[in-house]
Structure formats: C-alpha cells, structure tokens
Amino acid sequence: MLALATILSSNALAQDKDMDNILLAEWEGPYAGVPAFDKMEVDLVKPAMEKAMEMHLAEIDKIANNPEAATFENTIVPMEKAGKELRRVFTYYGIFSSNMSSPEFREVQKELSPKISEYSSKISQNEKLFKKIEKVYEDSKENPLASQEQRVIDLIYEEFAMEGAALNEEDKKRYAEINKELSKLYTKFSNNVLAEEENYVVFLEKDQLGGLPESYIKSAASAAEERGEPGKYAVTNTRSSMDPFLTYSDERKLREKVWNNYYSRGDNDDEFDNNEVIKNILKLRDERVELLGYDNFAQWRLQNRMAKNPENAMELMEAVWPAALARVEQEVADMQAIADKENAGITIEPWDYRYYAEKVRKDKYDLDSEEVKQYLELGNLTQALFFTAGEIFNFEFTPVEEGSVPVFHEDVNVWEVTDKSTGDLIGLWYLDPFARQGKRSGAWATTYRSYSELKGAKPVLASNNSNFIEAAEGEPILISWDDATTFFHEFGHALHFLAADVKYPTLNGGVRDYTEFQSQLLERWLSTDEVINRFLRHHETDEVIPDELVTKIKNASTFNQGFATTEFLASALMDMKYHTTDPDKIEPREFEKKTLEELGMPKEIVMRHRSPHFGHVFSGEGYATGYYGYLWADVLTSDAAEAFSEAPGGFYDKNVAQKLVKYLFAPRNAMDPAEAYRSFRGRDAKIDALMRDRGFPVPNEK
Ligand SMILES: [Zn+2]
Numbered sequence: 087m088l089a090l091a092t093i094l095s096s097n098a099l100a101q102d103k104d105m106d107n108i109l110l111a112e113w114e115g116p117y118a119g120v121p122a123f124d125k126m127e128v129d130l131v132k133p134a135m136e137k138a139m140e141m142h143l144a145e146i147d148k149i150a151n152n153p154e155a156a157t158f159e160n161t162i163v164p165m166e167k168a169g170k171e172l173r174r175v176f177t178y179y180g181i182f183s184s185n186m187s188s189p190e191f192r193e194v195q196k197e198l199s200p201k202i203s204e205y206s207s208k209i210s211q212n213e214k215l216f217k218k219i220e221k222v223y224e225d226s227k228e229n230p231l232a233s234q235e236q237r238v239i240d241l242i243y244e245e246f247a248m249e250g251a252a253l254n255e256e257d258k259k260r261y262a263e264i265n266k267e268l269s270k271l272y273t274k275f276s277n278n279v280l281a282e283e284e285n286y287v288v289f290l291e292k293d294q295l296g297g298l299p300e301s302y303i304k305s306a307a308s309a310a311e312e313r314g315e316p317g318k319y320a321v322t323n324t325r326s327s328m329d330p331f332l333t334y335s336d337e338r339k340l341r342e343k344v345w346n347n348y349y350s351r352g353d354n355d356d357e358f359d360n361n362e363v364i365k366n367i368l369k370l371r372d373e374r375v376e377l378l379g380y381d382n383f384a385q386w387r388l389q390n391r392m393a394k395n396p397e398n399a400m401e402l403m404e405a406v407w408p409a410a411l412a413r414v415e416q417e418v419a420d421m422q423a424i425a426d427k428e429n430a431g432i433t434i435e436p437w438d439y440r441y442y443a444e445k446v447r448k449d450k451y452d453l454d455s456e457e458v459k460q461y462l463e464l465g466n467l468t469q470a471l472f473f474t475a476g477e478i479f480n481f482e483f484t485p486v487e488e489g490s491v492p493v494f495h496e497d498v499n500v501w502e503v504t505d506k507s508t509g510d511l512i513g514l515w516y517l518d519p520f521a522r523q524g525k526r527s528g529a530w531a532t533t534y535r536s537y538s539e540l541k542g543a544k545p546v547l548a549s550n551n552s553n554f555i556e557a558a559e560g561e562p563i564l565i566s567w568d569d570a571t572t573f574f575h576e577f578g579h580a581l582h583f584l585a586a587d588v589k590y591p592t593l594n595g596g597v598r599d600y601t602e603f604q605s606q607l608l609e610r611w612l613s614t615d616e617v618i619n620r621f622l623r624h625h626e627t628d629e630v631i632p633d634e635l636v637t638k639i640k641n642a643s644t645f646n647q648g649f650a651t652t653e654f655l656a657s658a659l660m661d662m663k664y665h666t667t668d669p670d671k672i673e674p675r676e677f678e679k680k681t682l683e684e685l686g687m688p689k690e691i692v693m694r695h696r697s698p699h700f701g702h703v704f705s706g707e708g709y710a711t712g713y714y715g716y717l718w719a720d721v722l723t724s725d726a727a728e729a730f731s732e733a734p735g736g737f738y739d740k741n742v743a744q745k746l747v748k749y750l751f752a753p754r755n756a757m758d759p760a761e762a763y764r765s766f767r768g769r770d771a772k773i774d775a776l777m778r779d780r781g782f783p784v785p786n787e788k
Pocket residue numbers: 575576579602605
C-alpha cells in the first residue's frame with residue numbers, strides 16, 4: 087500500500103512538475119495573456135513538447151472514442167478547441183528555431199522532429215476519428231450546415247481523405263510504405279544536389295577577376311581560403327555565387343564553365359545523378375494517388391488550391407508564355423546590339439545573358455541604389471506601414487508601455503493595434519527588426535495567437551521579423567528599395583492575421599496559391615504618392631525623394647522580364663507536365679529536352695531550376711505541381727491593384743478598401759478563394775494587368 091501510495095504521489099509530483107513548465111502554462115498578463123518570452127529556456131522545450139503532444143493525443147482519443155453518434159458539436163468543435171498547450175509550446179519553439187537559435191536548440195530539434203511526425207500521423211491515421219469526421223461530412227451533404235461550419239467540415243474531411251484516411255487496411259499499408267520510400271528519395275535528391283554544389287567549385291587567379299565588384303571578390307577570397315586555397319578566389323556552385331558572377335565577370339570562358347557547373351547539378355552521370363531518383367519519385371507519387379482514385383498527382387494536389395485543377399493552371403501559364411518569348415527576342419536583340427557595338431564578335435549564349443542584360447540595364451535604367459537609400463529610413467518606413475494600415479484597415483498603432491509586454495530580445499518592440507473609430511482592441515504587433523547571430527536570414531511574419539470566435543475572440547498577436555543591419559548609435563538605418571518592399575510585404579501578412587474574422591481555427595489556414603497575394607498587394611502602397619510625400623524623405627535634409635528617381639525605380643521594374651518570366655515558366659510548365667504524364671513514359675533527361683523543344687524554349691535561356699536539381703518539386707512535396715503558384719498570386723496582385731488604380735480615390739479609395747478587407751483579408755480561408763475574389767472584383771481575375779506590369783503586350787488589346 088505504502089509503495090503504491092508513493093508511486094501515486096511521485097506520479098502526481100511529476101505531473102505537477104510538468105505543468106510548472108512555463109512553456110506549457112496559460113499565458114498571463116495584459117491583452118488576455120501574452121507569451122512569457124522573458125522566461126523561456128531551451129531546456130524546457132523537449133519536456134514541454136512531449137507533454138503537450140501527449141495531452142493533445144489524449145484529447146483526440148477522447149473525441150474518437152465518444153460512444154455517442156458523431157455530430158459537428160461533439161466531434162469538430164472539440165477538435166478545433168483541442169491542443170491549446172501544444173500551440174503555446176510551438177510559439178516558443180518557433181522563436182527558438184527562427185529568432186534565437188543555438189547549437190543546444192538544434193540538438194533538441196533533431197531529437198524532437200521524428201517525435202513530432204509520429205504524433206501527427208497518430209492523428210491523421212486515427213481510424214475511429216476519421217469515421218466520425220466522415221459521418222459528420224456525409225450528414226452535411228444531406229443537411230448542409232451554416233457556411234462557416236460547412237467550410238470547416240469540408241476542409242477537415244478533405245485533408246484527412248487526401249492523406250489516405252479513407253483507404254482499406256491493405257491500401258493503407260501500401261500508402262504508408264510509399265510515403266516512407268518517398269521521404270527517403272526526397273532526402274537523397276537534396277543530398278545529391280548539395281554534394282554537387284560542394285564538388286564543383288571554380289577557383290580564380292588574381293588576373294581573372296575582371297568586372298567583379300569589390301564585395302564579391304572579398305567573399306570569393308574567403309570562400310577559397312575556407313576550402314584550403316588561400317590567395318585564390320572561389321566561385322561556389324550556388325545561386326548566390328553563380329548569379330553575380332555571370333552578371334559581372336568579363337571572362338566569357340569562365341562564365342561558360344560556371345554556367346555549366348550550375349545547370350548540370352544532379353545530371354553528371356555519376357553517383358550523385360538525380361535522373362533515376364526523379365523517375366522513382368514520379369512512379370511512387372502516381373501509384374499513391376491511384377490508390378486514392380485520381381488520374382494523376384497534379385489532379386490530387388490541386389483540388390484544394392485556388393486553381394482547383396491542372397488545366398486551369400496550364401491555361402494561365404500558356405496565356406503568358408508567348409508574350410514572354412516575344413519579349414526575350416527583344417531583349418536578345420538589345421543585348422546583341424551592345425555586343426556588336428563593342429566588337430565582341432559573339433552570338434548571345436545562355437552564359438552571356440546576365441552579363442549583357444546588366445549592360446542594357448546600365449544603359450537604359452541606370453539606378454543608383456545608394457542614392458535611393460538616402461530616402462528610405464527605417465523609422466519613417468515603419469510610420470509608413472502604420473499610415474497605410476490606418477487608411478486601408480482603419481487600424482491605429484500605439485507603442486505599448488516599456489516593459490509591459492515580455493519580449494525575447496531587447497531589440498523587439500511591441501505596438502498595440504486598435505480600431506481607429508471605436509478604439510476597440512484588435513491585437514499586438516511585435517517587430518524584431520535586426521540581424522543577429524542565431525536568427526535565420528530573410529524576413530517573415532508569424533502569429534503567436536490567431537483570431538477565432540470559438541477560442542474566445544482574444545486579441546491577435548502578430549509579428550514581423552527582418553534582418554536589417556543595426557546602425558551605430560545615433561546613425562540612421564537606411565535600407566534598399568527591395569528591402570523596403572519586403573518590409574511592406576511581410577506587414578501585409580501581419581495585417582492578414584490582424585484583420586481575421588473567422589469562427590474556427592481551421593479557417594485561419596492558408597491556401598498556397600492564394601496567401602501570398604494579399605501580402606504582395608500590400609507592397610504596392612510603398613510607391614503611392616501619399617506614402618512618398620509623407621515618408622520617403624531624405625534622412626538629413628527631409629527633402630521628398632525626387633520624381634525622377636521614383637520614375638527610374640518604376641521603369642526598372644519591367645527590366646529583363648522576358649528572361650525572368652521565361653526561366654520561371656519553363657520550370658513551372660515542366661513541373662506540371664511531369665505530374666500529368668504517365669511516369670512509365672518518362673526518361674527525365676529526354677523528357678525535359680523534348681518538352682522544352684515543343685514549347686519553343688529560346689536557346690539563350692535555361693529553366694530556372696532544371697529537373698535534376700528542382701528541389702521545390704523533388705526534394706519534398708510542398709511545391710510539387712505548385713510552382714505555378716507564384717504566377718497565380720501575381721495575376722491576382724496585379725488585377726487587384728488595378729481595382730484600386732481605376733477607382734476614384736485611387737489606392738486610398740474607401741469603397742475598394744472596405745471590400746478588400748471584407749472579402750480578401752477578414753475571411754482568410756472561411757470563404758472559397760475564387761468566390762472571395764469575385765465578390766471583391768465583381769469578376770474573376772484577368773491576366774491583362776499582369777501583362778501590363780511586366781511590360782508585355784496584352785492579348786486582344788489594341
Ligand atoms: Zn510572403
């Protein structure tokens with residue numbers, strides 16, 4: 087008895103100790119509770135994560151084993167409410183992995199990642215749970231639910247069914263085997279590409295540096311030193327090294343070599359060759375979706391994307407393709423003219439494109455990026471974001487009282503977001519602006535808490551993260567036009583979180599070819615007169631950026647669009663062809679060659695990602711038959727921007743702004759994206775605006 091009591095009480099003790107873990111604890115403090123970023127520690131992550139996954143699985147089991155007949159109320163509602171501890175731990179996990187990483191954390195991550203995937207398949211493979219979801223779904227086909235409820239059950243059912251939950255035992259087993267096999271092939275594919283990036287390095291001597299910028303030479307020197315070749319200069323086999331080398335190097339023979347190395351990655355007939363890997367991937371993908379009753383992988387993948395099916399995606403790409411090819415012809419002619427004028431005695435080859443394009447750019451669109459920077463000061467730009475949000479979303483941003491909201495680093499600032507008219511609290515906006523060790527590169531947006539009515543309509547906690555270089559004390563932080571555009575872009579994601587008005591957490595989810603559109607659209611406000619005149623001012627003289635400079639920036643945006651669109655589309659079209667063709671008929675090398683020939687690919691351009699190193703498509707599934715999505719979102723962006731530019735109030739038209747928030751931001755995934763867009767625009771998106779933005783002729787327009 088005593089022994090049992092001891093076990094029980096020590097168990098209880100362990101339980102309490104778990105719940106003492108601050109990462110699991112309910113958020114306290116103002117704004118209906120905020121993350122305890124000031125108290126988080128790496129050591130706490132693993133036990134918190136394990137406990138939270140266990141708790142969520144217990145909740146799911148309880149729902150799955152409920153003896154009552156499944157209803158929306160007793161199945162979907164509790165599923166949507168479950169897992170709150172896990173969501174809290176994931177918030178801290180996200181900060182450790184993106185903002186505050188360390189070798190210790192990466193160890194934890196390595197240990198946890200198989201456990202996380204095991205946990206998630208325990209849910210997606212839970213048969214009893216799926217039976218209940220299926221029952222609710224089928225009942226809803228007889229007696230439709232209210233719109234948000236119907237959308238939730240449709241999305242949840244679809245997600246489970248797409249992952250094979252409806253298969254019989256035998257097929258389920260095969261399905262799991264295929265997935266296991268595929269995940270090995272994905273790793274092999276990306277490791278092969280990585281090996282090829284490391285194995286092909288071009289070392290330059292001092293007399294081979296002609297044309298290269300000082301900054302490039304410096305990093306090439308240290309790259310050579312790292313590889314045991316001090317005194318030389320290394321051009322590594324990666325995009326960030328290849329691209330500037332081909333743009334600036336005067337050494338044509340070396341350009342050809344670097345070009346060949348880069349575009350042959352995974353295609354060298356050696357142990358790292360990826361052609362067989364591609365064949366196997368395509369066969370397994372095809373077999374897997376056949377189990378689910380689909381004709382091909384593309385059809386399965388696109389069913390819950392805005393494009394809905396491969397035909398729609400192909401139709402868009404084929405509409406843009408001829409104009410891109412025509413533009414390439416002009417670009418090549420412009421470049422050839424320069425080469426001839428210089429008596430270069432050459433015909434433009436693929437390894438000449440970037441080099442001569444740069445000469446055309448200097449000739450036609452010369453922009454001094456240092457001069458532009460003088461008008462782009464971070465503090466002013468932050469105010470420009472708030473101004474835009476005020477005009478379009480009716481939001482007001484006020485700094486929170488210093489120290490009232492915990493942060494994970496002293497650089498992070500927090501603002502309170504309220505409705506400008508009513509003063510109602512909407513949420514908080516966290517900004518982590520500067521680069522530092524342990525922070526991942528680039529810029530991104532995230533939420534620590536998303537809005538949903540079901541969860542008590544608490545304030546949203548949204549964040550933006552950038553990698554601006556911190557200036558010396560008292561110096562202004564000046565950023566480039568591209569970085570300012572990205573700042574607006576990521577703020578667009580944050581506004582999308584803050585504007586959310588949905589009932590269920592599932593409706594906060596993103597749709598891959600749709601969620602980038604809202605943030606891309608927000609970029610457009612940076613170059614409106616209202617923002618320019620108020621915020622793009624010289625950091626010393628307070629003078630507004632000159633018109634002439636703004637015109638140059640705008641003109642430069644159509645520069646080299648033939649090249650950019652063609653190299654992108656060639657990859658996107660190939661992605662779709664691979665997944666709509668019988669895999670038994672595919673030998674990747676020949677298939678790529680033949681398909682491009684049929685498309686009329688210009689000889690001066692190569693696919694942005696050739697098949698044997700097309701990681702978006704073959705080192706995982708995220709972008710397989712999804713690469714077209716970038717263009718899809720661009721079409722929506724250009725078309726929606728014209729809704730503003732054509733309106734009486736332009737980009738600040740209250741009417742259009744109201745529709746924008748109501749249909750394109752607030753519903754997130756509570757409305758079918760195509761239907762939401764139609765409500766905003768009064769029609770489907772057309773490609774005409776995109777063609778104008780890229781400087782292409784518009785079909786059927788005189
Ligand atoms: Zn984005």
